[in-house]
Amino acid sequence: MARIELRNLKKAYGQVEVVPNMNLSMDHNEFICLVGPSGCGKSTTLRMIAGLEEISGGELLFDGERMNDVQPSKRDIAMVFQNYALYPHMKVRDNLSFGLKNAKMDAAEIDKRVQQAAVMLGLDDLLDRLPKALSGGQRQRVAMGRAVVRHPSVFLFDEPLSNLDAKLRTHMRGEIKKLHKKVESTIVYVTHDQTEAMTMADRIVVLRAGVIEQMGTPQELYDEPANVFVAGFIGSPAMNLVSGVVQVNGDQTHVRLDDGFILPIPRKNGRALNDGQAVVLGLRPDDITPQRAGSDDPNIHTVNGTVVVSEPTGAETYCILNFDGQELMCKSIGREEIVEDAVIPLGFDLSHIKVFDKISEQRIY
Amino acid sequence: MLTIKAQKRLGGFIRHSWLMLSVFAILFPFLWIALSGFKREIDIAMSRISFAPVWSNYEELLFSKSSTYLTNFLNSVIVSFSATVLCVGIATLAAHSLRRHKWPIFAVSAILIFSMIFNMTPAMTLVGAWHSLFVKVGINNTLFALILVNVVLLLPMALWLMMTFMRDVPEELEEAAAIDGCTPAEIFRKIVLPLVVPGMMATSVIVFVFSWNEFQAALTLTTKATQTVPVAIAKFAQEYEVKHGAMAAAATLSTIPAVMLMLVATRYIVSGLTNGAIK
Numbered sequence: 252m253a254r255i256e257l258r259n260l261k262k263a264y265g266q267v268e269v270v271p272n273m274n275l276s277m278d279h280n281e282f283i284c285l286v287g288p289s290g291c292g293k294s295t296t297l298r299m300i301a302g303l304e305e306i307s308g309g310e311l312l313f314d315g316e317r318m319n320d321v322q323p324s325k326r327d328i329a330m331v332f333q334n335y336a337l338y339p340h341m342k343v344r345d346n347l348s349f350g351l352k353n354a355k356m357d358a359a360e361i362d363k364r365v366q367q368a369a370v371m372l373g374l375d376d377l378l379d380r381l382p383k384a385l386s387g388g389q390r391q392r393v394a395m396g397r398a399v400v401r402h403p404s405v406f407l408f409d410e411p412l413s414n415l416d417a418k419l420r421t422h423m424r425g426e427i428k429k430l431h432k433k434v435e436s437t438i439v440y441v442t443h444d445q446t447e448a449m450t451m452a453d454r455i456v457v458l459r460a461g462v463i464e465q466m467g468t469p470q471e472l473y474d475e476p477a478n479v480f481v482a483g484f485i486g487s488p489a490m491n492l493v494s495g496v497v498q499v500n501g502d503q504t505h506v507r508l509d510d511g512f513i514l515p516i517p518r519k520n521g522r523a524l525n526d527g528q529a530v531v532l533g534l535r536p537d538d539i540t541p542q543r544a545g546s547d548d549p550n551i552h553t554v555n556g557t558v559v560v561s562e563p564t565g566a567e568t569y570c571i572l573n574f575d576g577q578e579l580m581c582k583s584i585g586r587e588e589i590v591e592d593a594v595i596p597l598g599f600d601l602s603h604i605k606v607f608d609k610i611s612e613q614r615i616y
Numbered sequence: 617m618l619t620i621k622a623q624k625r626l627g628g629f630i631r632h633s634w635l636m637l638s639v640f641a642i643l644f645p646f647l648w649i650a651l652s653g654f655k656r657e658i659d660i661a662m663s664r665i666s667f668a669p670v671w672s673n674y675e676e677l678l679f680s681k682s683s684t685y686l687t688n689f690l691n692s693v694i695v696s697f698s699a700t701v702l703c704v705g706i707a708t709l710a711a712h713s714l715r716r717h718k719w720p721i722f723a724v725s726a727i728l729i730f731s732m733i734f735n736m737t738p739a740m741t742l743v744g745a746w747h748s749l750f751v752k753v754g755i756n757n758t759l760f761a762l763i764l765v766n767v768v769l770l771l772p773m774a775l776w777l778m779m780t781f782m783r784d785v786p787e788e789l790e791e792a793a794a795i796d797g798c799t800p801a802e803i804f805r806k807i808v809l810p811l812v813v814p815g816m817m818a819t820s821v822i823v824f825v826f827s828w829n830e831f832q833a834a835l836t837l838t839t840k841a842t843q844t845v846p847v848a849i850a851k852f853a854q855e856y857e858v859k860h861g862a863m864a865a866a867a868t869l870s871t872i873p874a875v876m877l878m879l880v881a882t883r884y885i886v887s888g889l890t891n892g893a894i895k
């Protein structure tokens with residue numbers, strides 16, 4: 252286990268600052284996900300933690316000890332690469348034991364650890380195969396096994412599931428979570444897939460252009476996004492983000508969306524809004540459902556919409572509906588068929604509406 | 617209008633015909649020379665296809681007291697083998713350094729472009745300077761000097777070839793090895809080297825063949841004791857007599873090392889050794 256601290260960490264390539272100034276601390280045994288779009292600096296940050304990338308400024312601390320100039324092999328870390336990086340000329344057994352042999356570990360102990368890892372990851376029948384004779388999922392597990400056998404304080408994962416198909420990815424997510432429970436190490440996991448981050452992380456760090464936009468638990472990020480970027484990035488399908496103008500009329504506050512559709516904003520939230528203020532409204536598809544239409548709940552606002560596109564997924568259906576020219580993604584729970592071009596009533600849960608300032612893109616509340 | 621099946625068959629016929637023609641174009645001159653080694657001078661002069669084979673050319677070449685062919689052959693083996701080992705060794709290390717170490721891009725480009733320009737420079741323009749140099753340092757007319765010349769001449773080509781093979785080794789493997797506790801030297805020895813062996817073997821075959829056939833520098837920088845096979849073959853053509861039969865026999869024998877090396881090397885030149893490393 253290790254506590255990792257990034258203090259004013261900086262990475263620049265010449266004049267280009269990829270990570271301008273990052274401050275972040277990760278606790279012992281914590282599972283941290285760094286998420287963000289391509290080029291946001293998440294892999295660079297991970298590689299700085301691994302020691303594969305030189306640190307341009309600031310400090311990297313493991314349990315209070317400065318690591319900036321420590322060799323990767325001396326940091327007590329293990330890393331799983333996006334492309335697995337298995338040694339192609341070595342059998343699975345040798346791939347797993349390579350690091351331990353370099354550490355001059357006792358042969359019996361190496362054998363024991365390799366066997367343990369092989370059993371844990373279901374690799375016991377594959378130990379004498381070369382990587383080229385393995386499937387993608389098996390290679391991925393060997394890559395994880397190579398990290399596991401070292402019993403490191405810190406696991407670093409660099410988009411390890413991005414080359415797997417959707418089904419295998421879901422399976423491996425579970426495997427990695429199980430692994431975390433067993434090994435009790437700090438895990439830093441880089442992904443651009445917010446679903447992976449949401450399902451696995453204790454805490455998520457959302458990055459954009461090398462800057463931390465927000466960090467928190469998956470639920471915090473989902474419920475309380477700090478800005479438009481985080482709101483749009485977290486959640487699948489993505490939050491509906493539509494711009495509009497605030498209209499205050501006595502006690503009533505509304506937002507008139509650009510296409511003319513008007514939504515009331517609950518009074519308790521309406522206080523901070525000024526008449527004429529340009530805002531971006533955030534509505535999750537989960538909060539616009541036909542099942543809640545006509546509810547007595549004062550926070551539920553019912554409006555009729557025309558179904559433009561219907562995407563049934565089995566137990567629920569995602570659909571795009573048109574409300575007075577404004578198209579919004581909605582979610583219908585249950586197996587009820589949603590027919591395209593039908594006009595149906597939808598219940599908007601106004602208590603979950605997020606309002607962002609259009610210029611600063613920061614959440615107003 | 618041809619059917620798709622007929623079009624495919626026609627395409628296959630054209631491709632195979634072209635292949636056969638290419639093989640014939642390559643093998644015919646060699647077969648002609650090889651057969652000439654078993655002909656009497658009169659048969660060669662008459663360009664006879666039907667002839668009674670004789671061993672006299674080979675006997676003269678290998679067993680006559682006046683022949684130095686075996687010495688020339690040994691010289692060629694020593695020079696080509698040493699030059700190949702040195703050349704491929706240096707090129708592999710250089711390619712790894714240029715590829716992996718954080719050289720400024722202009723430095724890498726400058727080295728590669730310079731080596732290409734050097735490769736295009738005719739060896740004859742350099743031979744005079746080399747001769748003076750070797751005389752000064754006292755290694756003129758030695759095999760060592762010839763080995764150095766071959767290394768210098770063939771290193772640019774070897775470097776370019778090894779750069780392409782080095783490019784196929786994923787960088788992540790070296791990073792993974794660094795995390796697994798390898799020093800830079802161990803990364804090279806345990807990870808990179810095993811993966812570029814096919815490339816090194818392919819480069820070795822090419823460098824060996826070029827070195828074996830090197831003529832211009834060898835002609836100028838050697839004497840009878842140190843001359844190599846190409847020079848020896850050329851000397852069968854004297855002012856008043858051209859020994860075509862002996863020349864053909866010598867040329868045929870001279871292909872043996874390259875063919876043997878090719879047979880050994882192909883065992884190592886297996887494609888896709890890095891399969892399974894990534895993705």
